[in-house]
Amino acid sequence: MAKPMKTPPAYAPNSVDHALRLAQILQLDGAITVSAAAERLGVARSTAHRLLTALVYRDFAVQDEDRTYRVGPVLALAERARSDVGALRAAALGPMRALVDRIDETVNLSIRTGRNVRFIASVECAQALRVGSREGMVFPAHQATGGLVALAALPDEELELLYAADRGDPAEEPPDLARLRRELRSVRRSGVALNLERTERGLVAVGCPVTDRAGATVAALSISMPSVRHSPEQVPSLVAALTATAEAITRAL
Structure with a gap:
């Protein structure tokens, strides 16, 4: 049976949605910079940096010496x-x-x-x-x-x-x-x-x-x-x- 078109939940905080999208991007692309993350999400660099830092803290991402963020242990299985x-x-x-x-x-x-x-x-x-x-x-x-x-x-x-x-x-x-x-x-x-x-x-x-x-x-x-x-x-x-x-x-x- 066909389902209605999906629409974003009205109650989802932007920060949660942005963090989930970043996790998807990391899993699909493998790596991203703060500037690229800000552009993909349409947010300020400072916001993108805070989101990536949170993903690092939860092991969804790791930061390389060149300041590029890559897939962390949680996503590394794939x-x-x-x-x-x-x-x-x-x-x-x-x-x-x-x-x-x-x-x-x-x-x-x-x-x-x-x-x-x-x-x-x-x-x-x-x-x-x-x-x-x-x-x-x-x-x-x-x-x-x-x-x-x-x-x-x-x-x-x-x-x-x-x-x-x-x-x-x-x-x-x-x-x-x-x-x-x-x-x-x-x-x-x-x-x-x-x-x-x-x-x-x-x-x-x-x-x-x-x-x-x-x-x-x-x-x-x-x-x-x-x-x-x-x-x-x-x-x-x-x-x-x-x-x-x-x-x-x-x-x-």
């Missing part, structure tokens, strides 16, 4: 995955920005981790009514555009194992596997996944795989837009632009 993600983001951001300039809609990059999909990069368009940044968000893979793209790359046996009853979170609602297999066959045939308000009401997305040089799917690239701007006639042109961008990312990897 260091290898972070390195891969950092390289993927570095290769993708340029082509993603070019795609946003071309289509004027928000573009996202996501990876699958187990049964979930995580957004590792997001470039927003300039339109007043737009899909906001999804960077750092996590959704069940079978509900999200990028997740469907990633799951379609799995053989049936691996899909069965992934959703085996004894491996799931008891609080998680499992997908209908028969229906999911049919959807994934469609994604494999077409090479794209179309999400019509499946993840969130009022949101439409189309996604395709990003592959490495060997042809293995390493991420999913998607275009997200408000449903009021979607029309079936525009899908072929969006898919053409999307796949060309995915190929550009592969060349840059």
Whole structure:
């Protein structure tokens, strides 16, 4: 069932939100300076410094001799995955920005981790009514555009194992596997996944795989837009632009 679009909680203090965003940036990028943190968050350098100092105190970050802040012990468990993600983001951001300039809609990059999909990069368009940044968000893979793209790359046996009853979170609602297999066959045939308000009401997305040089799917690239701007006639042109961008990312990897 589609969920309403996510909005920031009105009661969340800015300092808490900024600290959490910094932790996400550190995990995704690996390192950041005070100046870069201030620019990313839109805050004063003194505020960024206080936030980074708090992350160091709680072991989310460490400060190098050159005053650069890097992933601390709490986030270091994902260091290898972070390195891969950092390289993927570095290769993708340029082509993603070019795609946003071309289509004027928000573009996202996501990876699958187990049964979930995580957004590792997001470039927003300039339109007043737009899909906001999804960077750092996590959704069940079978509900999200990028997740469907990633799951379609799995053989049936691996899909069965992934959703085996004894491996799931008891609080998680499992997908209908028969229906999911049919959807994934469609994604494999077409090479794209179309999400019509499946993840969130009022949101439409189309996604395709990003592959490495060997042809293995390493991420999913998607275009997200408000449903009021979607029309079936525009899908072929969006898919053409999307796949060309995915190929550009592969060349840059």
